[in-house]
Amino acid sequence: MTPREAAASVVDPEIRVITIDELGILRAVEEDPATGRVVVTITPTYTGCPAMDVIRADIRRALAAAGHPDADVRTVYSPAWTTDWISETGRAKLTAAGIAPPAPTRAGKVVPLTLAVRCPRCGSPETEEVSRFGSTACKALWRCRSCSEPFDHVKAL
């Protein structure tokens, strides 16, 4: 397993169906040719997400298991992460897990959520926000008016 593969296999601690690579926060995995030390660069998602500490520890653990016990995890804030960085695979996994993926943003403007959020279970666009805060700060709680099921929606950013 390469250092890149090891780092890319780390899952998001809050949305465990999706890896940090699919989430788009894994920016770079480089190996210093002189020392062999692995340097991983990540960009935080939502400001203040406590998950970042867990992610840093998980990356170090994954790299140690792949034979790189002295890996360095660095954080870069620019350019800022947006939900547009979530890969197509990541979006499909969210939907399969019953979580509505974030709406695509255009030129930094979030598309009105009421037009964009579809029920991950039945696909109906007839949905409404129940609570701004779902099971974590990164998600909102929504409900489908067609099948009456509540679901988490990853907020667009």
Ligand SMILES: [Zn+2]
């Ligand atoms: Zn539904």
